[in-house]
Amino acid sequence: MAKVKSNGDDHWLARPENIRLVWWLFIAVLVATVLSDLAVEHKPKFGIDGTFGFAAWFGLLSCVALVAFAKALGAILKRPDTFYDG
Amino acid sequence: MADFLIPPGLALIAAGLLVPMVQGRARSVLLLAAPLLTLWLIWQVPDGVVLSFEFMGYVIAPVEGDALSRLFATIFAIMAFGGGLFSLNRDNPTELSAAFVYAGSAISVAFAGDLITVFVFWEIMAVGSTIVVWCGGGEARRAGLRYAAIHLLGGVLLMAGIAGEIGATGSTEFRAMQPDSIARWLILAGFLINAGAPPLSAWLPDAYPEASWSGMVFLGAFTTKTAVYVLLRGFPGTELLIYVGLYMVFYGIVYAILENDIRRLLAYAIVSQAGFMVSGIGIGSEIALNGAAAHAFVSIIYMAVLVMSAGSVLYMTGKRKCTELGGLFRTMPLTCVCAIVGALSISSFPLTAGFVAKSMIPQGAADENLMIVWILLAAASAGVLFHAGIKFPWFVFFQKDSGLRPDDPPWNMKAAMVLFAFFCIALGVYPELLYALLSSPVDYVPYTGAHVVFQLQLLLFSGLAFFLMLGWLKSTMTITLDFDWFYRGLGRALQREFQIKGSAAWAAFADRTYRAVVRFLETVYRHHGPQGVLARTWPTGSMAFWITLLLGAYLIAYYL
Numbered sequence: 001m002a003k004v005k006s007n008g009d010d011h012w013l014a015r016p017e018n019i020r021l022v023w024w025l026f027i028a029v030l031v032a033t034v035l036s037d038l039a040v041e042h043k044p045k046f047g048i049d050g051t052f053g054f055a056a057w058f059g060l061l062s063c064v065a066l067v068a069f070a071k072a073l074g075a076i077l078k079r080p081d082t083f084y085d086g
Numbered sequence: 087m088a089d090f091l092i093p094p095g096l097a098l099i100a101a102g103l104l105v106p107m108v109q110g111r112a113r114s115v116l117l118l119a120a121p122l123l124t125l126w127l128i129w130q131v132p133d134g135v136v137l138s139f140e141f142m143g144y145v146i147a148p149v150e151g152d153a154l155s156r157l158f159a160t161i162f163a164i165m166a167f168g169g170g171l172f173s174l175n176r177d178n179p180t181e182l183s184a185a186f187v188y189a190g191s192a193i194s195v196a197f198a199g200d201l202i203t204v205f206v207f208w209e210i211m212a213v214g215s216t217i218v219v220w221c222g223g224g225e226a227r228r229a230g231l232r233y234a235a236i237h238l239l240g241g242v243l244l245m246a247g248i249a250g251e252i253g254a255t256g257s258t259e260f261r262a263m264q265p266d267s268i269a270r271w272l273i274l275a276g277f278l279i280n281a282g283a284p285p286l287s288a289w290l291p292d293a294y295p296e297a298s299w300s301g302m303v304f305l306g307a308f309t310t311k312t313a314v315y316v317l318l319r320g321f322p323g324t325e326l327l328i329y330v331g332l333y334m335v336f337y338g339i340v341y342a343i344l345e346n347d348i349r350r351l352l353a354y355a356i357v358s359q360a361g362f363m364v365s366g367i368g369i370g371s372e373i374a375l376n377g378a379a380a381h382a383f384v385s386i387i388y389m390a391v392l393v394m395s396a397g398s399v400l401y402m403t404g405k406r407k408c409t410e411l412g413g414l415f416r417t418m419p420l421t422c423v424c425a426i427v428g429a430l431s432i433s434s435f436p437l438t439a440g441f442v443a444k445s446m447i448p449q450g451a452a453d454e455n456l457m458i459v460w461i462l463l464a465a466a467s468a469g470v471l472f473h474a475g476i477k478f479p480w481f482v483f484f485q486k487d488s489g490l491r492p493d494d495p496p497w498n499m500k501a502a503m504v505l506f507a508f509f510c511i512a513l514g515v516y517p518e519l520l521y522a523l524l525s526s527p528v529d530y531v532p533y534t535g536a537h538v539v540f541q542l543q544l545l546l547f548s549g550l551a552f553f554l555m556l557g558w559l560k561s562t563m564t565i566t567l568d569f570d571w572f573y574r575g576l577g578r579a580l581q582r583e584f585q586i587k588g589s590a591a592w593a594a595f596a597d598r599t600y601r602a603v604v605r606f607l608e609t610v611y612r613h614h615g616p617q618g619v620l621a622r623t624w625p626t627g628s629m630a631f632w633i634t635l636l637l638g639a640y641l642i643a644y645y646l
Contacts, residue, residue: 011416014487030550033542040535045452046460055464055543062465063472063551066336067558070343077567078344084565084574 102186150199244276323370331365374450
């Protein structure tokens with residue numbers, strides 16, 4: 001449980017230039033997965049799932065919708081975490 | 087095998103009761119050997135009723151084997167082993183003893199051939215798990231009481247339902263039903279409460295996180311998955327379960343997105359995972375039921391990894407809030423890697439256990455042409471990655487540098503995490519190992535190009551969404567109100583609301599009562615006190631006068 005003050009960019013993963021590199025790698029992988037839609041044979045069941053890069057845009061939009069909904073709900077139902085104490 | 091000897095669940099329960107009686111190395115041996123022995127016993131149980139007897143005119147079949155029973159009993163025993171290993175350095179024999187009794191009861195439910203046996207071990211599970219919660223100390227005392235109250239309610243519903251069912255059919259046999267009578271609805275309600283279904287889901291994130299760092303590892307595995315097992319056995323293809331399951335999935339995701347406490351976040355993830363299984367049971371086709379069973383099996387494994395890693399962080403730092411943690415990857419690399427494996431697995435990344443199991447449920451929805459259900463399940467898969475797959479490891483191990491520099495936990499905790507992380511990968515790479523255990527033959531190929539690409543796109547772009555919206559996701563020191571407000575907050579809110587008027591009314595009432603009492607006492611004093619009429623000394627003559635008068639009146643009355 002040693003509590004040592006961080007001495008700046010101690011770890012290679014914490015350095016800004018490496019974080020930037022990870023981002024570029026991530027974007028490259030994203031592009032690659034969308035493009036690989038062209039390479040595999042799809043058997044769309046409902047029509048909508050046959051659109052190009054369906055899972056990509058659907059996943060992204062689902063998450064945006066979920067977070068938006070969660071934020072709206074949170075605006076009503078969030079309380080300080082000491083709400084039930086005392 | 088004809089010469090069947092010991093019911094596996096009872097063996098583990100007996101071992102649990104032995105735990106407090108042994109110490110040191112002997113206890114460690116017991117904690118590791120008992121689940122393995124139980125596992126061996128489980129695999130000696132053949133198909134069909136093995137043990138049955140008559141009790142008060144009812145046929146009781148405590149051990150009835152088939153593939154589904156063995157599947158659930160197997161994972162329960164493996165989990166008891168993993169939990170035992172993780173808890174070797176937990177110096178609390180009460181908790182470990184209760185945890186093993188709880189696990190043994192879960193195995194007994196999995197082998198129960200009749201409803202009475204189901205009920206008996208259902209209740210022992212409730213008792214065992216409540217004790218495990220209580221062993222967390224502090225706030226766990228009150229949380230455990232609330233937990234017990236909800237489970238006793240579930241037990242009452244279940245018992246009423248079972249009594250009605252036996253009364254109506256005359257048979258104690260536990261078989262597939264449809265909710266077409268009040269008794270069966272009650273049974274279904276009792277089962278669903280334990281699964282974490284609405285509206286009472288809040289018992290789970292309320293109680294589990296308050297258990298100790300080791301206790302939650304056991305809690306996360308048995309109650310909800312036993313409920314999934316009895317739903318699979320009792321109510322396959324009940325359409326209502328599709329919607330109940332979907333509600334649970336999205337409830338878990340949305341509340342987890344808002345949650346700050348990592349252990350409560352994982353508790354919500356348990357509800358949302360159970361939701362996938364419940365909706366699979368509702369779809370009811372062979373592939374969906376297989377998917378629900380397989381998903382229960384693997385979700386125990388990866389939830390164990392996640393809960394163990396959160397437990398390790400709690401054990402080493404004493405902290406469990408996103409706002410207090412961060413940057414732990416530097417000094418807890420092994421815990422971090424295991425958590426990531428568990429996180430990938432819960433998100434169903436290819437080559438992990440989640441991928442080969444969970445995707446059978448949406449496949450079942452697609453085969454049945456349930457388009458809306460399929461779309462919602464796909465959105466939910468994205469949401470799972472979002473809240474459990476990324477949020478948990480990101481806020482604990484990366485995010486900001488919290489300045490904390492804890493080491494990885496002791497060897498046994500590391501060993502348990504690595505073992506279960508290994509299972510996650512092994513089942514993802516060799517799904518045949520899992521498929522061979524399922525009750526119906528699996529005609530499903532997880533690794534097709536289209537499926538892998540679909541899943542990678544879905545998950546990676548959800549990941550992108552997470553990092554794009556990181557600013558929105560900043561954890562706050564808050565909780566989110568839930569149904570439990572009705573039994574935790576309503577009374578207090580009413581009290582606050584009526585406090586002023588109530589206290590004025592009480593004061594007036596007390597004042598009036600006081601004055602009435604004083605008046606009464608004054609009257610008594612006036613008549614009986616030293617100066618009172620009735621307390622005076624009366625002369626003898628006046629008594630003689632009154633007696634004469636009375637006798638005279640009597641004589642007149644007599645002659646009249």
